[in-house]
Amino acid sequence: MNHKHTKILEKIFHHPISHDIQWNEVMKLFRGLDAVIEINKHSGKTTINLNDSSIILPKQTHKLVSNHKEVIELRHFFEKLNIIPKS
Template identity: 25%
Template structure:
């Protein structure tokens, strides 16, 4: 079952950047790896892991922009949640 979650994280690190990442499934995968996820009423996701916070705007289409994917990838690298470390 954890492979299902790991594959969602791996999509963030693909080259070229995937344009079809389902936000809900991604957030679920991050929660599986103990990232605290809080969705605000302003349609933003606050992620907290190892006392490091990341805030990401969510689109109404349930997809992430390439810019958001890039920023999220840098955050995950910073907190050590990369596919090779999961």
Template identity: 35%
Template sequence: MNHHHRKILHALFAHPISANIDFKQVMHVLEEVGAEIDHKAGNRVGVKLNGHSVAFTHAHHDLPKAEVIQIRKFLESCGVTPDKYPL
């Protein structure tokens, strides 16, 4: 995982919750950690990682805070934390 991807991962877990994380960059980070991405109808994106699956709403630019929380919880349930990828 390159430095830019690690910065995005750390931003997902930052406090306070960031509201300016680019959706496309998050999808790249998910692919980097081994997730399978499936584009679905209706601006939905399916993600499978470590036996877990979830569907996110495709944001056109920056992610809303609620979506950041959802992605953070999904990554935690899959065992992906920023501690494993130091800056």
């Protein structure tokens, strides 16, 4: 994971919740972690498979992760995989 990936991860774990996280940054983070990314052509939902775990993300209609629930879901997914920023 490079410096940019670390910064994105820190944004995801920031308290209070950060509202300037871009979806393309999140996808770059997943790619940097060698995740398998599948986009459903019909629903637009994205399935991320990483280390035998998966998360289904909603259709990305905005540039930014649009609500705190999505940020919390990402946070929990990374916590489950023990991928957390170093403090």
